[in-house]
Amino acid sequence: MEESLLADVVAAALKAGADSAEAVSAQRSALGINVRLGELEEVEREESRDLGLRVFVGQRQATVSGSDISPAARAKLVERAVAMARLAPEDPYAGLAPKERLAKGPFPELDLYDPQEPSPEALEEVARAAEDAARANPKVTNSEGGSASASSSHWRLVTSTGFSGVYHASAFSIMASVVAGDGETMESGYDGRSARWRGDLPTPKSIGEEAGRRAAQRLGARKIASTTAPVIFENRIAMSLIGPLIGAISGPSIARGTSFLKDKLNAQVFGKGVNIVDDPHKVRGLGSSPFDDEGVxxxxxxxxxxxxxxxxxxxxxxxxxxxxxxxxxxSRGLAGAPGVSTTNLTLQPGAKSQAELIADAGKGLLITSMFGPSLNGNTGDWSVGCAGFWFENGELAYPVTEITVAGNLVDMYGRLIPGSDLEIRGSANAPSLLIDGLAIAGR
Incomplete structure (x- = not known):
């Protein structure tokens, strides 16, 4: 969407009685292909072009959005937004970002856009190759499918305080999910990757083979008795342990007083040597952006x-x-006031491999999948259902299922030891993480 169009919308809002305003536009095109059991199952194409407007009348604000960008529709959008703002309750903290904090060009070049537009046939070939490789595992008995997708997006922001910025990004992904069986039990396994540039993806064959291996490896999973033991969170799911940290240190949570870390600023929360960084300017990063969603x-x-x-x-x-x-x-979408989020979040790796963490722990639980987490945001008490592998004498012994681990995150963060096996799979990444003792609920 053109800068001039958004500037016109902002100007119209001011003329209609707004004291300040910002307009955002989002254009997206996407193509996704799913195959299952070697047959094409779904082709999904998306084309969207949307406009959002946030206006302020004094300390009152309102946001509206729409997909019709004709002159008449834009006029109604502006009229509705200003009318809503006049009726909204006052918010003493509402307002656009301070002018002196706005980003000024030239913006950093983050290499987020790959102009390739693979055809449906090319994506189907990739999805089929991933599923075929997964199904080639002799223990795999069924498939949940293989998929491949490509998308591109434009995001533009214009404010009445003089900011104007745009960035263009692409994304490509491959995924496979299959089921292994041994006549008595069935277990699923998946693998998938996303990247800004198509050439940065692993081969579909490697994705499929990993999905098949993971499903087969889970066969024979058993329940274990409740106990307390060392727990290692595999790198693929380790960031689930760090997610509550981000909610707990977000400004809105602190302002409401609803955070288990509200008294921990400048305090030792993790052990020495643990570092977590957030980098919006990571080249080709899946969370990268040259400015935040207020133009800051x-x-x-x-x-x-x-x-x-x-x-x-x-x-x-x-x-x-x-x-x-x-x-x-x-961080914001087209509608609603901005919230808070990270960009490219990374828990930096430690010195020891996952195998060395297992060897050091001796006996305990390696978690490879998690579901149904529960968190008390005020206290940090946390629990999650999970499955994985029991290890003894420093080596994996057998797969386990239907277990729950629980603890208090303040205590857990203080005892967390990061491994060295960091892999960049998304916008939030961590290596395997060891905690020397957690309550494990089993049969």
């Missing part, structure tokens, strides 16, 4: 530095409420 200049942050919590994550509204400065972590 963003940058790399060391959220956890040598185990110490260094900052809250803030947008402009939560920063005002806390009498602090925004950290450039505003």
């Amino acid at each position: 200049q963003n940058r790399r942050w060391s959220l956890i530095e040598d185990g110490v919590l260094t900052t809250w994550l803030m947008n402009s509204a939560s920063a005002r409420q806390l009498s602090l400065e925004t950290t450039g972590h505003a």
Whole structure:
């Protein structure tokens, strides 16, 4: 969508009585192919072009969005937004980002857009190759399918305070999921990857083979008795342990007083040597952007530095409420006021491989899948259903299922030991993580 169109919408909002305004546009095209048991199952194509408007009348705000961008529809959008704002309750912290914090060009070149547009036939070939490789495992008896997709998006923001920015991004993905059986039990396994550039993806054959291996490896899973033992979270799911941290250090949670870390700023939360960084300017990063969703200049942050919590994550509204400065972590869609999110979040690797962590722990649980997490946001009490492998004498012994692990995250973070096996699979990544003792509920 053209910059001039958004500038016209902002100008129209001011003329209609808004004191300030911002307009965002999102254009997206996507193509996804699913195959199952060697047959084409689904072709999904998406083309969208949407407009969002946020206006302020004093300390009152409203947001509206729509997909009709004709002049008449834009006029109604503006009229509706200003009318809604006049009726909204006052919010003493509402407002656009401070003008002095806005990003100024030229913006960093992040290499987020691959112009390739694979045909449906090419994507079907990739999806089929991934599923075929998974089904080639002799223990695989059924398939949940293989898929491949390609998408591109434009995001543009224009504000009445003079900001105008746009970035163009692409994404490509491959996935396979299959079921293994031995006549008595069935277990599923999957693998998948996404990347900004198509050439950065692994081969579909390697994706499929890993999915098949994981399904077959789970056969014979058994229940175990309840116990307390060392627990290792595999790198593929380890970030699920860190997700609650991000919610707990977000400005809105701190402002509401509903965070189990509300008194921990500049305190030792993790052990020494643990570092977590958030980098919006990672080249080809799946979470990268040249500015945040309020137009604020963003940058790399060391959220956890040598185990110490260094900052809250803030947008402009939560920063005002806390009498602090925004950290450039505003995140929004077309409708609604901005929230807070990270970009490319990475728990930095430690020195030991997963095998060495297992050897050091001796006896315990390796978690490879998780479901149904439960968190008390005020206390940090946390539990999750999971499956994985029991290990003894420093080696994997047998697969286990239908278990729950539980603990308090403040205590768990303090005892967490990162492994060395960091893999970049998405916008949030961690190596395998060892905690020396957790409550495990089994049969």
